[in-house]
Amino acid sequence: MPSFISCGLAVIEVSIGASAVYLDYCLERMEVYRRPDRQVSALIDTGADATVIDLDVLETLCLASYDVRRVQDFNGGTQEYPVYVVRLQVRTKSGEVIFDDANFEVVGAPLKSDSYQAILGMDVLHAFTLKFHRQTGFVEIAPTVR
Amino acid sequence: MSAPSHLSHELAAFMQQRPDLLTEHGVGKFALFIGGMFKGAFADRVEALKKGYAQGGAGHFLVRKITEKDELVHLASPITSVR
Numbered sequence: 001m002p003s004f005i006s007c008g009l010a011v012i013e014v015s016i017g018a019s020a021v022y023l024d025y026c027l028e029r030m031e032v033y034r035r036p037d038r039q040v041s042a043l044i045d046t047g048a049d050a051t052v053i054d055l056d057v058l059e060t061l062c063l064a065s066y067d068v069r070r071v072q073d074f075n076g077g078t079q080e081y082p083v084y085v086v087r088l089q090v091r092t093k094s095g096e097v098i099f100d101d102a103n104f105e106v107v108g109a110p111l112k113s114d115s116y117q118a119i120l121g122m123d124v125l126h127a128f129t130l131k132f133h134r135q136t137g138f139v140e141i142a143p144t145v146r
Numbered sequence: 147m148s149a150p151s152h153l154s155h156e157l158a159a160f161m162q163q164r165p166d167l168l169t170e171h172g173v174g175k176f177a178l179f180i181g182g183m184f185k186g187a188f189a190d191r192v193e194a195l196k197k198g199y200a201q202g203g204a205g206h207f208l209v210r211k212i213t214e215k216d217e218l219v220h221l222a223s224p225i226t227s228v229r
Contacts, residue, residue, distance in 0.1 A: 021192055025199035047222025064205030066198060068153065071219045078218065079225070085195060103192045109225050119223055 010044040010132050010139050011116050015089040016053060018061060020102035022085065035061050037087070040117035044130065044139065047074075048121030051088070051104070054111040057118070058084055069107050081109045088124065090141070098143045099127045155182035156208030167212050179208040187212065 017037035018026075026033045038057050050069070065082030072078045084106055090099040104124075111117060131140040156179040160167075163184060167177055171187040176194040178185040180202035188194040191209060198207035211217070 019195075021195045021199065022204065024196070025204065028200070043223055045221060045223045047220065049221075050219045052221065052225070065153070066195065066205075066207060066209045068157065069219050070216055071221060071225065073221045073225045074223055081225075103195070105191070107219060111225065119221060121219075121221070 009115050009137075010130075011041045012044065012090065012120070012139055012141055013039055014042045014118060014120065015039055015087075015091070016057060016061065016118070017087040017089075018063065019085040019087050019104070022063065037089075041115065042118035042120045043113075043116040044125065045119045045121055046125060048119055049123070050107055051121045051124050052081075052107045052109050052111065052119040053084070053086065054117040055082075055108045056110075058086075058106075058108045061086070065108060071107060071109065081107050084108050090120075090124065090128070092141060096143070098141065099124055152205055153208050156180070157210075158182065159184065160208060160210050164212070168214065171212055173213055175212050176209050177212050179210070180206060 015037050018033055018035065023033055038060060040057055063084050063086065065084050067083040068080045069083050070078050070080050085103050086106055087102045088099065088104040089097060091097050127144055129142045129144050159179050159182040160177060167187065175187040175189060176191045177187050178194045178198050180198065185201060186197065194209040198209055
């Protein structure tokens with residue numbers, strides 16, 4: 001069953017939470033990780049090599065970066081941003097999971113948009129079939145048929 | 147935004163040792179640095195992260211893929227748009 005949303009921009013909902021490797025680390029230290037997963041709007045960017053999450057979202061999840069990556073956006077300017085590992089899930093509106101990676105690498109950056117808090121790059125989009133209805137602004141997602 | 151300051155020692159050590167890492171481990175492995183010290187090269191990123199958490203703790207280690215040049219991420223959208 002395909003899904004979803006949007007109002008002009010190609011945006012879908014995704015779930016972001018602590019990675020499996022971080023949860024294992026907490027468990028070994030007998031610490032309970034209490035931050036709930038965040039549901040955020042994500043812009044579909046077929047011109048993006050990687051997935052970017054707003055730094056405010058990553059901060060609420062209390063995650064720490066382990067690397068940096070130089071990013072060039074559409075303006076051509078480049079800047080370094082921190083890299084995190086998260087759990088990233090994408091579901092259709094009917095609840096079917098079409099992407100679930102418990103240790104997924106993302107770049108953290110200040111996105112400052114009212115419309116989305118994440119940018120989904122081709123590292124995620126390869127798992128979907130996407131249909132964008134220009135007149136209604138709706139985006140449909142479905143698992144890629146292999 | 148510049149690189150997180152908490153990784154400055156690790157990043158400096160990686161850059162300094164990159165030629166040796168390339169020679170000894172080749173392209174594609176994941177190097178782990180804690181406190182500016184090289185702790186090992188791993189075939190899998192998650193294995194390197196596990197070791198980093200275990201030995202350094204969250205926020206105190208660098209895991210970087212060994213490459214000849216730094217990878218550049220391209221976006222077709224703006225990083226910062228107007229609210």
